[in-house]
Amino acid sequence: ASQHRLWPEIEKTVKQQVAMARMGIGECGSGWQLFAEDGEMKMYRREEEIDGMVVDPLKAVHVVKGITGHEVCHHFFSPQYRYDWETTLEQMTVLETISDDTLLFLQTHKRIWPASQRDVVFWSHIRKLPNDQDRDGPDIWTVVNNSTGHPDHPANVGKCVRIFLTVCLLCQTRVNPPKDGTPLSRENVSCKITYCSVVNPGGWAPASVLRAVYKREYPKFLKRFTAYVTNQTKNKPIMF
Ligand SMILES: O=S(=O)(CCO)c1ccc(-c2ccc(C3CCCC3)c([C@H]3C[C@H]3c3ccccn3)c2)cc1
Numbered sequence: 001a002s003q004h005r006l007w008p009e010i011e012k013t014v015k016q017q018v019a020m021a022r023m024g025i026g027e028c029g030s031g032w033q034l035f036a037e038d039g040e041m042k043m044y045r046r047e048e049e050i051d052g053m054v055v056d057p058l059k060a061v062h063v064v065k066g067i068t069g070h071e072v073c074h075h076f077f078s079p080q081y082r083y084d085w086e087t088t089l090e091q092m093t094v095l096e097t098i099s100d101d102t103l104l105f106l107q108t109h110k111r112i113w114p115a116s117q118r119d120v121v122f123w124s125h126i127r128k129l130p131n132d133q134d135r136d137g138p139d140i141w142t143v144v145n146n147s148t149g150h151p152d153h154p155a156n157v158g159k160c161v162r163i164f165l166t167v168c169l170l171c172q173t174r175v176n177p178p179k180d181g182t183p184l185s186r187e188n189v190s191c192k193i194t195y196c197s198v199v200n201p202g203g204w205a206p207a208s209v210l211r212a213v214y215k216r217e218y219p220k221f222l223k224r225f226t227a228y229v230t231n232q233t234k235n236k237p238i239m240f
Pocket of ligand 1: 115145205210218
């Protein structure tokens, strides 16, 4: 994969996005407002517009018991699960398998009235990162999705408005070993999830509509996705 044309961009974007995701909300600069909370899940956004279009950066933090960072990233990255958890997905195509850890996707999302239908072309890269805080702690896993062009799928040719996004899912596994030396089980693991996304909706859509869509869809997406991973893994050996 290192010789692929996208490799330099992937390296740079992954490093950038991981650094941002690791910063706490306080360090991330001001202006973050908590807009949704549900148990361990907290969702923040910053209100930002470019040329009158809403591009509100989103940062969600969540802690889920019984699953690991590798399991969360594996189910987010792998195409075979996506229709199960991505409720707004209408069509997903893997345009290119760049390597076993890097795919190129074309996705069309269901139309959200009154906005016109959207599509997106993005590369998706999964990576394990050394846990530099705690040397013998479990590794950190991340998936970064970033829009890119594709010669066979130019933007805004068909009925869909092309959106542009950068998404980073960063997962840190926590292990609390059982006192009595019994083997590790799912009760002894949890995962701290940080999900960052910036979506440029492409063509114009009313700010009030977009903000309502995000307010409704993002909490639903993260809850549904983490519940899906819990269900998929509950009777399987732990994937560290
Ligand atoms: O994390 S991913 O890479 C996961 C791979 O699928 C991702 C996340 C979100 C989107 C996305 C981008 C834009 C929109 C809007 C913009 C104007 C009208 C459609 C929506 C709408 C469908 C709503 C939505 C918002 C948040 C979460 C899920 N659904 C979704 C795409 C990919």
